[in-house]
Amino acid sequence: MEWLDNFWATYSTLVLSVGTNVLLALSIYLTLACGLLTVANAAFMGIGAYAATLLTLNTGVPFPCAILGGALLPALVALAIGRPTLRLSGVYLAMATLAFGEVVRVVILNAETLTGGALGLNGIPQLTAWYDVALAVGVTLYVLLRLAHSRVGRTMTAISQDELATELMGLNVGAYKLFSFALGAALAGLAGGLNAHFTFFISPNEYGFERGVEILAMGVLGGSGSPWGALIGAVLITLLPELLRGLGHYRPLLNGIILIVIILYSPKGIWDILQSAPRRARPTVAS
Amino acid sequence: MLTLTSVSKNFGGLSVLQDVNLAIPDQGIFGLIGPNGAGKTTVFNLITGLLTPSDGAIEFFGERLDGLPPHQITRRGVARTFQNIRLFKEMTTLDNVLVAMRDPSRYGNFVALLPWTGYRSTEQRERETARGLLSRVGLADKSNLPAGTLSYGEQRRVEIARALATRPKLLLLDEPAAGMNVAEKRELMSEIVKLAESGLNIMIIEHDMRFIMELCRDIVVLNFGQIIARGSSEEIRGNPRVIEAYLGSDNRSDSRPKS
Amino acid sequence: MLAQQFINAISLGGVYALFAFGFTLVFGVLNVINLAHGAVFMIGAYAALHAVVQLRLPLLGGIFVAMLVTGVAGWILDKWIFTPLRARRAPHLAPMIATIGVAISLTSTIEGYFGTQNQRFPAELLPAETLSLADVQITWLELRIILLSLALMGVLLWGLKRSAVGRALRALSESAKAAALVGVNVEGLFRLTSVIGAMLGGVAGVLIALYSNAVFPQMGQPMLHKGIAIVILGGMGDIRGALLGAFFLAFAEVFSVAYIGSTMRDAVSFGLLFTILLVRPQGLFGHAAQRRV
Numbered sequence: 001m002e003w004l005d006n007f008w009a010t011y012s013t014l015v016l017s018v019g020t021n022v023l024l025a026l027s028i029y030l031t032l033a034c035g036l037l038t039v040a041n042a043a044f045m046g047i048g049a050y051a052a053t054l055l056t057l058n059t060g061v062p063f064p065c066a067i068l069g070g071a072l073l074p075a076l077v078a079l080a081i082g083r084p085t086l087r088l089s090g091v092y093l094a095m096a097t098l099a100f101g102e103v104v105r106v107v108i109l110n111a112e113t114l115t116g117g118a119l120g121l122n123g124i125p126q127l128t129a130w131y132d133v134a135l136a137v138g139v140t141l142y143v144l145l146r147l148a149h150s151r152v153g154r155t156m157t158a159i160s161q162d163e164l165a166t167e168l169m170g171l172n173v174g175a176y177k178l179f180s181f182a183l184g185a186a187l188a189g190l191a192g193g194l195n196a197h198f199t200f201f202i203s204p205n206e207y208g209f210e211r212g213v214e215i216l217a218m219g220v221l222g223g224s225g226s227p228w229g230a231l232i233g234a235v236l237i238t239l240l241p242e243l244l245r246g247l248g249h250y251r252p253l254l255n256g257i258i259l260i261v262i263i264l265y266s267p268k269g270i271w272d273i274l275q276s277a278p279r280r281a282r283p284t285v286a287s
Numbered sequence: 288m289l290t291l292t293s294v295s296k297n298f299g300g301l302s303v304l305q306d307v308n309l310a311i312p313d314q315g316i317f318g319l320i321g322p323n324g325a326g327k328t329t330v331f332n333l334i335t336g337l338l339t340p341s342d343g344a345i346e347f348f349g350e351r352l353d354g355l356p357p358h359q360i361t362r363r364g365v366a367r368t369f370q371n372i373r374l375f376k377e378m379t380t381l382d383n384v385l386v387a388m389r390d391p392s393r394y395g396n397f398v399a400l401l402p403w404t405g406y407r408s409t410e411q412r413e414r415e416t417a418r419g420l421l422s423r424v425g426l427a428d429k430s431n432l433p434a435g436t437l438s439y440g441e442q443r444r445v446e447i448a449r450a451l452a453t454r455p456k457l458l459l460l461d462e463p464a465a466g467m468n469v470a471e472k473r474e475l476m477s478e479i480v481k482l483a484e485s486g487l488n489i490m491i492i493e494h495d496m497r498f499i500m501e502l503c504r505d506i507v508v509l510n511f512g513q514i515i516a517r518g519s520s521e522e523i524r525g526n527p528r529v530i531e532a533y534l535g536s537d538n539r540s541d542s543r544p545k546s
Numbered sequence: 547m548l549a550q551q552f553i554n555a556i557s558l559g560g561v562y563a564l565f566a567f568g569f570t571l572v573f574g575v576l577n578v579i580n581l582a583h584g585a586v587f588m589i590g591a592y593a594a595l596h597a598v599v600q601l602r603l604p605l606l607g608g609i610f611v612a613m614l615v616t617g618v619a620g621w622i623l624d625k626w627i628f629t630p631l632r633a634r635r636a637p638h639l640a641p642m643i644a645t646i647g648v649a650i651s652l653t654s655t656i657e658g659y660f661g662t663q664n665q666r667f668p669a670e671l672l673p674a675e676t677l678s679l680a681d682v683q684i685t686w687l688e689l690r691i692i693l694l695s696l697a698l699m700g701v702l703l704w705g706l707k708r709s710a711v712g713r714a715l716r717a718l719s720e721s722a723k724a725a726a727l728v729g730v731n732v733e734g735l736f737r738l739t740s741v742i743g744a745m746l747g748g749v750a751g752v753l754i755a756l757y758s759n760a761v762f763p764q765m766g767q768p769m770l771h772k773g774i775a776i777v778i779l780g781g782m783g784d785i786r787g788a789l790l791g792a793f794f795l796a797f798a799e800v801f802s803v804a805y806i807g808s809t810m811r812d813a814v815s816f817g818l819l820f821t822i823l824l825v826r827p828q829g830l831f832g833h834a835a836q837r838r839v
Contacts, residue, residue, distance in 0.1 A: 037639050084824040090638055091579050092823060095774050099819040102771055106813045151385070151410075158375050158386045165373040168335060169387040170361035170453050209767055213650045220643060253654035259647030263640050264630060 012130075016198050018238045019133035020191040021218060025234035026140055026227055027187035028219035033153070034180045035160030036086070039212045040097035041188040043104040044074035046207030048189025049196040050108060053121050056197070063127045063197070070193030071186045078185035082178045089163075101212060108204045120203030128197040136190055144227040156180060160224070188215075210252045217255040220262050223269020232270055288313040288488055289334070289457060294343035294353075296329055296512075303329050304512040307343070311505075316483050317490045318503035320523075322532055325509040327492045328370055331459050335367050336360040347457070362389070364456035368446040368463060370492075376435030380426060380445050383434050384417040387452035420448040424478065439466040444475075457488040464498050476502055500524065508532065549682045551800050557688045559796030560695030561753045565769060566776040566788040567702060568746030574719040574783035575739040577638070578628060582645040583747050584770025585652040588763065590616045590748025591755035592656060595665060605671055605756075609694075612748045620744025623648065624737045632736070649766070657763040665761040672756065691753050698749065699789065702742075706785065715739060719783065768812055775819035 008015075024041060031038050052070030055061050061069070085096050108115050115121065147153050158166045159173055167173045196202050214237065222233025237258065241251045262269060291309040295302070304326045311317050319327050332338040334345060336357035345352040352360050375383050421427045424444040429437060434445055443463055450458055460479075464472050472495070479502060483489055493499045499506060500520040508516040508523060510532040516523055523529055565587060572580045593615040594608035603611065627648070631641050676685045706712035717725040718735055726732045754769065755761045776795050780787025795815055803811050 037643075088823060091642060092778075094639070094642065095579070095778065096820065096823045099771065099774065099816045099823070103813065103816045103820060106816065110813075151413075154378075154382055154386055157378060157382075161375045161377060162373050164337070164357075165369070165375070166386065167357045168337075168361055168367060169449065170358050170389050171386070172356075172358045174356075210650065213646055216643065216646065250654060250658060252650045253658070256647040256649070256651030256654065260627070260644050260651070263636075263644040263647070264627070267636065267640060 013198060014238070014242060016128060016130065016133050017195070018235055019130075019137050020195040021214075021234040021238045022137050022231050023140060023187050023191035023194075024215045025218035025222055025230035025237075026144055027184040027191070028215050029222060029224060029227060029230035030144065030180045030184040030187070032219055032224035033148070033160060034156045034177055035163070036177060036181065037090070037094045038097040038181065038184070039094060039216060040078075040100050041184060041215050042207045042209075042212035043101035044078065044185040044188035045192035045195070045211065045215075046104060046108065046202075046204065047074045047077060048192030049202050049207065050115055050121070050192075051189070052193030053124050053196045053202060054114070056125055056127065057121065057123075063132075067132070067190065067193040067197075070196075071190040074189035074192075075182045075186040078182040079178065082181050083174070086174065086177045086181060098212075101208070105204050105208055108207075115204075118204065120201055120206075122201050124196055124200055124202065126198055126200070128194050133194055136194060140187060140190075141227055141231070148227060152176075213252065213259070214255050217259050217262075221258055221270050225268060229269050236270070288348060289490075290344075290346045291330075291333075292344045292346070294330075294333060294340045294345060296326075296333060296338060297341045302512060304333075307509075307512075307514055309507065309514070311488070311490070313488060314483075314486070315488065315505060316479065316503045317488070318499040318506035319490060319492045319509065320494070320496075320499055320506060321509035321515075324511075325532075326512040327509055328461060329512075330509070331367060331461055331490075331492065334360075334459065335365055361453055361455075364454070365459065366450035366453045366455035366457070367459035368443070368450050368461055370461045370465075372439075372442050372446055374434040374442055374445060374449070377433055379431050380421060380434050380437065381414065381417055381430040383445055384420055384449050384452045385413060387449045388413050388417060389453065417448075417452065420451050421445070423451075424448045425474070440468070440471045443467065447478075451482075455487065457490065458482070460489065460491045460493075462492055462494065464493055464495050472498060551804050553682055553684050553688065555793070555797040555800040557692045557695075557757065558800060559793035560692050560699070561750050561757065562772060562776060562796050563699060563789045563792035564695050564746050564753070565750035565773050566780070566792045567699065567785065568743035568750070569773045570777045570780070570783055570785060570788040571715075571739055571746070572743040573777070574785070575715055576624075576628060576736055578641045578645070580623070580645050580740075580743065581642060581770065582623065582648040582652065583743070583773060584766030584768075585649040586616050586619050586744045586747040586766070587751035587754075587769050588656065588766035589619060589652060590751030591761045591765065592660065592665075593748070594752040595667060595755065595761050598671060599668060609749060609752050612752045613745045616744045616748025616751075617741045619748075620741040621737060623744065624740035628736065628740065629733070649770075653763050653766065660763065662763055666759050667756060667761075672759070687756060691757060694749075695753065698746070702746075703785070711735070711738070771812070771819070772815045775815040775822075778819055779822050 024045065027041050027044075028038075031041075048070035051073040052066045055066035055069050056063065081100065085093065085100070088096055109117055111117070155166065155171055155176055158169075158171075159176055163173050192207070218233040218237045219230065220233075221236060222229035222231070237255060241254055289309075289311045291307050294304060294307045294309075296304040307330070319330065321327055329338065333340055334347075334352065336352065336355055336359075340353050343353075347360075347363060347365060350363065352363070352365070355363075375386065378386070418427055418430060421430055424447055426437075426441060426444055426448070429441065434442065437445065443466065447458075447460070447463065463479075464475055467475065476498065479489060479491075491499065491503065500523075504519060506518065506520060506523050507514055508526070508529050510528075515528045515532060516526045518526070565583070569580065569583050572578055572583070590612040594605075594612040597603050597611035598605065598608040601607075601611075623645075627644050628641055631644065672687055676683045677689065678684075706715060714725065714730045714735055717728070717730060718732065718739075722732055750769070751765070754765070772795060776791040777788055779794065780789070780791030795818070798814050798818070799811050802814050
């Protein structure tokens, strides 16, 4: 077992990061499955991270409560801005969520007394254990898989293909979109809270554009077809820079290239490649 | 059953419907015809809530429809098909019908997440019902094909099955016979008659005059956003205003121009 | 004091207008939201800086090099990303996502190569003389920035309105199919638009770099956000709206910095953007999209 201890000593952060990235990828998968392109999940992750951290640092609540608080707050924010924002479609939604992300960053930056401003928050207790992350990932995966194979999943697929027709089938499209947006926010916040408690230190820049692109890359790589795709996307994007020695520094560049390549050659993500490899079909255009 | 009272619709300066008054009784097949651009699809859009009237009211079995969001109007029993087919092309035919089924069961949607809630059996029942609807339109054997791979005529039939899945009291068909050959139209006609006999109200927009004349006892003619005639097929056929409306503006009608 | 702020706002607005012009031109003609526009803006600044420092070119030469480099970037962007996606009729979001990838790739590369610190233009090159008109001090630099941006805008507006190419571009922005039917070289013009759009972004980058005397890899991001706010405020694809929106934003920023404080400056553009999207997504001049059934 000494081998395991050594492994853990070197790679714990990486393994835990894979776990939280899976949560992030699942959070964007959920919105993509409904046909929504939102880039707000990095901001929700930040809100969750700060909320959970402030709870641990300033109040005596037990760790699970802090983490749940970190998941709850982003969900509430999502519910608050959801109704008007989700009325926007396509590119407008993407831009609105981009702007929202920046608003969050500026707010965190300026609320110095609370959040430490640009200097961030230091000395966060290292409370996240592997089983916390495993539990979170396991439960989330289970829930989302069941959702995907249920009427809810079917409705979300329908919404992503034709919102109007779905609405006319008697389904409250707005409610479904809001649900996926808020649940996605909660997942991102959960990931943020867990992540904050195995990295000593958080700052507003952690949850800005680069993080948003990473999440987007995971989602696009994984594709919106299945939660498993999100899992694969997350694992690949987290591990790839590590496997290619010394490229960890160029992680954003790698994510960017992955985004470009996937969009150009396999818009439905890697799941599509795996499924269609035997058929050698041309990549189909995502709806 | 359905009443439109003084319904008007304007888009900016463009007046698409002016002061439309329509009362449609329960039980029957009702036809809505008129040249292209007369406003027929707009009437459907107003009824189903995609548009709100600029003026006037729409009532369905005594309840106000205008102002309600589309999904609630559907839940009140109004279903429709589309002029350009709006199937979920990448979903299977069966899934297309399943989406529309709202089983008013005790379980909410999210109970699906919990195991052992009997969700499986509910899902089974729904699939049976959906398959039943598909076999009514003769497409049960294509249940597992992506809807986009079906022929045009077949896709139209799937759309009808999907609309029926919402358990409507009124079915709005927007050009259901478009793109069908004579045999398919015959089948569609008998299917529509059967649906009407089972108590469903049906309202059809069509350009194929023979189709409308044979099916509908009560027909309304729209032109430039106003009702210009209403009556039985014989009355409409001989109505000079109707003939004038179609002359030169719609080549697809079968009505003969008076010399 | 007020007049001073006014001058600042005009010069800032002119540069914002150039950036927004490029952004909205690409949207209007190619129907693409180019989120790499900010990165191209940044590349322009770096290109000019190094042309001036290493090739010892005068400032105007630096601007020229910036236009060259960013023009090439625009050409590459269209040839290798927009054109293939167009050919396969990818959904609208696809090119946008691809440009996000481009943006971050460019930023990350520049960061890796030049580092994250701020670089400055050599002081000798920046004309320090000031003019005094009434109560107002205006540096030669600011004046030149204003003149250059107004001149460029004038040329482009005239070009769009009067020249054959401009007419073709306007036709394209309404309907690519119809334009093709009347013999317009659709693909060639798409490429040209991408090039011009990128060049405008590049020039804006140099001018902002001169104005604030700062060149750093992340400078494209806030500018992109401002560009989005401007273009949405003015109505997507509407040139006149973009220009007005640019000056509006510049004035809002300058005066809020002067009277509220500089930390909230970026919040002004996002707050504006968010509000507009919620209240009137088509902007001041855009047309609301009609639902088609």
